[in-house]
Amino acid sequence: MGLDIPAHVPPDRVVDVDLYRMPGSEQDLHAPWKALQDTAAGGVVWTPHNGGHWIVTGGSDIARIYADHENFSSNITIVPREFGEQFPLRPTTVDPPGHRRFRQRINAALTPAVVRTVEPTIRRVIIESVERIRPAGCCEFISECAVTLPIAVFMHLADLPLESAAVLPGYSEDPNSEGPHAGVPVMERFAAFLRPWVAERRAHPGDDLISCLLTHTTGDASLTDDEAVDVGVALLTGGLDTVVSSLGFMMAFLARNPDHRRRLVADPSLIRAAVAEMLRRFPIMTKGRLVRRDQVMDSVCMKAGDMVILPPLHGLDEREFHDPLTVDFHRPVAPHSTFGNGVHRCPGAHLSQIETEIVLREWIARIPEFEIDPVRPPTMRSGILGAMLQVGLRWDPHTTIVVPVA
Numbered sequence: 001m002g003l004d005i006p007a008h009v010p011p012d013r014v015v016d017v018d019l020y021r022m023p024g025s026e027q028d029l030h031a032p033w034k035a036l037q038d039t040a041a042g043g044v045v046w047t048p049h050n051g052g053h054w055i056v057t058g059g060s061d062i063a064r065i066y067a068d069h070e071n072f073s074s075n076i077t078i079v080p081r082e083f084g085e086q087f088p089l090r091p092t093t094v095d096p097p098g099h100r101r102f103r104q105r106i107n108a109a110l111t112p113a114v115v116r117t118v119e120p121t122i123r124r125v126i127i128e129s130v131e132r133i134r135p136a137g138c139c140e141f142i143s144e145c146a147v148t149l150p151i152a153v154f155m156h157l158a159d160l161p162l163e164s165a166a167v168l169p170g171y172s173e174d175p176n177s178e179g180p181h182a183g184v185p186v187m188e189r190f191a192a193f194l195r196p197w198v199a200e201r202r203a204h205p206g207d208d209l210i211s212c213l214l215t216h217t218t219g220d221a222s223l224t225d226d227e228a229v230d231v232g233v234a235l236l237t238g239g240l241d242t243v244v245s246s247l248g249f250m251m252a253f254l255a256r257n258p259d260h261r262r263r264l265v266a267d268p269s270l271i272r273a274a275v276a277e278m279l280r281r282f283p284i285m286t287k288g289r290l291v292r293r294d295q296v297m298d299s300v301c302m303k304a305g306d307m308v309i310l311p312p313l314h315g316l317d318e319r320e321f322h323d324p325l326t327v328d329f330h331r332p333v334a335p336h337s338t339f340g341n342g343v344h345r346c347p348g349a350h351l352s353q354i355e356t357e358i359v360l361r362e363w364i365a366r367i368p369e370f371e372i373d374p375v376r377p378p379t380m381r382s383g384i385l386g387a388m389l390q391v392g393l394r395w396d397p398h399t400t401i402v403v404p405v406a
């Protein structure tokens, strides 16, 4: 590794882990993380990669740090820290008490009642996708099905024309890619898209997500236009790649596990529990925190100013979950950190569960038998967001089912 190790880091805690290049993660995102959890007995290790940072691998510690904003700040949530410092985003990188004002608006904009209004859109979009590909007998699920869904959901919630979203960055787009937007940071492209709409809704408020952010008056002071753009970007970007990747993991699992899939086909009422269980088994986020005060954890001292990352491992910890690598649709519900924990816990958790549930329901009703297409096996990429990049699926078109339009 050959990089500087700070004096307060015990040499026996140093590991060679680069979260952006986990060996073997292309085939199994979680395997190298799980191996680290299994070998880091106490749970806290340090890597010199990405500016040097701690890695906390124990499930309960991950949950605790997510929730402990007094000692672990969200001011920087991405390593290397210089990179994280370039992306202040409200509410993601704001600690309490400032965070509350933003969250009040987000919570008001994403109530269960609001989520119910988007269910017909989710259903329509996935049915259109499935009907388009069904006769072909194969598809690449991410690009041909998954990516269209969350953008349609946001545009519905914000009451914006779907066509206008064509300018937005694509799924898991490489920020260094060539083309008309080369060099323009991805977040700035989302902000540039939303800015005129925020101005428009300020002038003509309606009954939609952006108007709700602007006009919500309960609680602390109202948002400025710039703040509303930021929060809009957080809501838009927060719900895109996360949902696509999670759906990819679920479909890859169901394609490889016919017994599980057939159980859902036989009893669709199991789908809700199946979604919850697969979200536990396939967490995707690796967020960071900035240590605020010196901390002793697992007998090591984390110094104020150190960075710590929280890998996708909570749900995979044997100390919290029996046989955690096994997907068990009847597993008792228990907390895990797939959606984070504490004040920053994902406000889109309910929406994502509904989205994935409807996708699985409509898919298996029409294509109950499918498997991995060996020509395009699941391919993943480790990073802040563990991305499922490709899931080739195939099926015999004769085994598909024509579902009458309701």
Ligand code: HEM
Residues within 6 Å of the ligand: 066, 074, 077, 091, 092, 093, 103, 106, 234, 235, 236, 238, 239, 240, 242, 243, 246, 284, 285, 287, 288, 337, 338, 339, 340, 341, 343, 344, 345, 346, 347, 348, 349, 351, 352
């Ligand atoms: C399966 C899908 C999703 C996963 C796995 C996921 C995961 C997460 C996680 C782990 C956090 C906490 C980050 C932290 O504490 O630093 C978070 C926060 C957030 N998520 Fe999600 N998310 C998903 C879907 C969504 C959706 C659909 C939306 C929007 C509708 C959304 C919007 C947000 C926002 C705005 C935050 C920041 C909240 C705050 O800082 O108070 N997410 N998400």
